[in-house]
Amino acid sequence: MLKSLKAPVLSFLGFILIGVVLEFGFSAFIQITALFVLVNIILAMSLNLVNGTTGQFSLGHAGFMAVGAYVSAYSSQHWVPLPESLGFLNFIIYAVLAGLFAAFFGFLVGQPSLRLKGDYLAIVTLGFGEIIRVALLNMDFLGGARGIHAIPTLPEGWGLSRFMSQYLFGLFWTVTCFFVLWRIIHSSHGRALLSVREDEIAAEAMGVNTTSMKVRAFVIAAFFAGVAGAMSAHYVRYISPSSFGFLKSVDVVIMVVLGGMGSMTGAIFAAILVTLLPEVLRGLQDLTGVDLRMVIYSLALILVMILRPKGLFGEMELPDLWRRYVRRSS
């Protein structure tokens, strides 16, 4: 038990260093961008479990993110389970609640739709995502089209600034997400998921319950999408149904595809790239006077698909790439 916690705890402590550097050396704009890098990493890693490892094409990730964001925002406004001094833990509880709700929705959506394949699955998940959004638009107690304002954010305290506690909150979930997914993928369950991607009929012949495997992957991914939604709700402190539209789902898909379907470190790398690229290209906007960022973004997507169809990392993880590099140069 303790041994298996060693790597997560160590990497958590290691990444705190980045937070400290950001805290003292950089502007608030870069800090909020860093927080969104964390949100997007979780989204990309979780969608990678469905789209990459299991080989199912889901286009509705933003829908689960929306469920998580709304649950966490609503509960944080109406319910305080622990006393003020343990404020940080409250937010963890909200995020878990958000994840569980999203996972439940993932189960509801996945159960019927994962019997479909390929394009159809993509369209149905897109449809469910849109339905969640339209349903939120019509719920008055959740603010309807106006959304929820003034969502509580993480408290200062224990000597931590607001950014630091937000960063720790995000880092906690990113590390949790990474290790949970990594260990699932490298367990016998992960093999079963892979076999569904490689050949469904053969997998079924080997005794893998393919539908149940797909639903499991979908539910786990929805859980983390919900958590990511909760994080973004507490970071921006304002949510509305329009922030979780079709384009948000496409964003996440782009990260997974760009990184390489089935590569977790690839997904992380692509999430960082996709979050930072528009910010870096902001300079170009000043130069040309028009907003070319999204044009470049979509063009890059097409070119990656044509020139490097397996994504930047392919199916390999960062250590594999490193090993290959070392072997080649020796």
Next chain:
Amino acid sequence: MQDFLQHVINGLSLGSIYALIALGYTMVYGILQMINFAHSDVYMVGAFASYYAAKWLGIENQPGLMTLATLLVVSMLVCSLLGLTIERLAYRPLRKAPKLNILITAIGVSLFLEYTGQIVFGADPKVFPEVVNDMVLADFGRLQLKSSDITVLIVSLISMVALQFLIHRTKVGRAMRAVSQNAAVAAMLGVNTDRIIAFTFVVGSSLAGVGSVLVGMKYPKIEPLMGMMIGLKAFVAAVLGGIGNITGAVLGGLIMGLSEEMVVAYLSSTYRDALAFGLLILILLFRPAGLLGRYQMEKV
């Protein structure tokens, strides 16, 4: 009763527009087994092309049959050229790639057209020129036959009949059917599959061009993101009728248009967009091949 008939007429004219766009989806799917996400943006470009053409030719304030014909021709030309270019540059290099890559490329092309459109045409909505004289042809109290609705119905009927003729009565149509049934065998028998696929894109895109003028006439507000929702609904219509099936696309389009009109009339307009996806999910759960589609056995 008269109210109901009025809704039926509105629904039919909306539905025939959906049907026109759905035909493009269904033809491409039938021949390549891919969802051409960019189709809805081809349609958007068609609307803008006819908007600028009308301005350039100075016929934006001269409604009439001549204007209608000119705009239809311009829009069809521009759309088919665009469809051809997209097929050549983005889809042909990926002919042998996994389906997922093609789907993602299609989404990429769609985003590219939308964002380029926002830069080139500007993000603010524009008013489409008046195409036909807006008048009431026949008045039965609360039931009115408007000229725009009648034009929509007639133009889409003509296009659909022309398409039927093209597919079932001409040589190139036979080649298209052959490629969609089995591309490899068709190629062996001397059909130039690449050319037929390109031709399919031309036909599908020009139908989207027709649709764009008709939509511009009925709802004269055009913007670079206008294709998104109508494209999704047209796609749902194609799936509803059985994707790959031409009659199915028309049937699905009409069902979509009618049911949407009824939901707006008798329930609430906020549920308008949810309806399309609700219908889609129901049809995929209970009859995944669509109303007129055939089931295919999966073989090892």
